[in-house]
Amino acid sequence: MNDNGHIFEVKASPRVLEEVGCDPAWRGMGAARVHQPKTHCMMDTTNKDTIPAWSSPGSTRTAPSVAHQGGRDKCTTGATSPPKIRGRDNVAIATWNVRTLAQTRKLQELTHELEKYTWHVVGLCEVRWKNHGKHLTKEGHVLYYSGEIDKHTNGVGFLVNKNIKNSVLGCHPVSSRAISIRLRAAPFNITIVQAYAPTTDYDDDAVEAFYSQLQETIDKVDKKDILIIQGDWNAKVGKDALKDWKELCGPSCNVVSNERGLRLLEFASYNNAVLANTLGEHKASRRWTWHVPNGIHHNRIDYILVQNWFRLGIKRATTRTFPGADVGSDHDLVFVNFKLRLKTIKKPKNTRMKFNLDRLRDPNIAESFKATVGGKFAPLLTLEEDHSAETLTAQFNKVMIESANETLGNVCRKTQRWVTAEIMDMCDKRRELKKNKTTPTGATEYREINRMIRKSMNQAKEDWIGKQCTEIEEKLEKNNSRRAFQIVKDLTKPKQARVTTIQGKAGNCLTEEEDILKR
Known part of the structure; x- marks a missing residue:
């Protein structure tokens, strides 16, 4: 200990201690300690606590200290210090087959369920909305979707969190079974492709046409982007495929593969992608993604494909199925988490004022x-x-x-939401009943409350429309025809989505906002 109260620790031989003028009493110990208040500095030139590195089997890396694992500052002393690695944000991307968003207030039910999770982008299958476009939710999230032109079938989309909606560079609706979105990130941008493969009701020609269209979309992606391909593939990849495809999938697979599963592995091999949600070892309930209506059989048919060169950035512990989320679908929510930094672009806000x-x-x-x-x-x-x-x-x-500000004030647009708190409580109760869905009694209770939610949604909508009609009559009696016709217009106007793409001069499809503005 010196005059300042510091305790020194230097692992060295007695000869070295003698040369540096250390007290003879410490020479036999061959070490001295340095402890500075609130500063944890450590030097060990003969550290043998090494573990194999991920990059190569033969190399080693230093094991993290207890102080570092606890989140405290750590510094090393010596001739050269290692480069500082800056912390990066955790990016959470998910895929979910919601079965439908065309039912009454199904989208609000989905956003209510996602409030319990940390997420950035959620890819959706079976959206069942017509055409393609962009929709802003009541919470501020943005939904990009692509569906059929004239019927409510199939459909895919992306729900982008309101915190990163300005990071979206562009969205390209391909068809009712494929859509892609590009996010601005650092050090590389992210391109996510959401896919919904044909079911077993379709023949092999339809499956090959789906993969051909999907491959054309992937070929147009910037080679520098981090590519993620996810969705409901309606394919089973089993443990029997580990022998020939061990570099593409992990141990968390089905028992046996089918033909669609082998076709998916061929597609992943061609694009040098790995099935991310099969890499970590999890219990069965966190591996299943689809449940047969009888509640007895379960399979994994939803996969998230990540390019092989980026697989080390995947957090395997949290890349799994989250069975607690429930929107009345027979599919579960699947997440992939990795370290990356998303760039947020601040856009000027609309300063237009509308007075009452x-x-x-x-x-x-x-x-x-x-x-x-x-x-x-x-x-x-x-x-x-x-x-x-x-x-x-x-x-x-x-x-x-x-x-006008002092006397009239601004218009306060009240969002007419016919979904009541009681309906949201029933949704929470349904989530709890999902845990016992495998039992006969639990399955009956789950179906009953699911039916009650749909019935309550429809009844609440009818009551809300009735109140709107009553308000129209009151406004007409008070000679306030302007407000009355505004309510009628809001109730009867067709749903028009904001178009996110435009055709370029060369006939190509422009998806990014900068390219659209330049045209």
């Missing part, structure tokens, strides 16, 4: 507004100096805006 002009129908408020405007205009009329038209216009706008 309906308040001017009240005579008292109308007189108050006139008095406020007159009081603010009075100083302007007494000005003796000549002002330009631009200056007078700016002052006029300022006076009107300040008066």
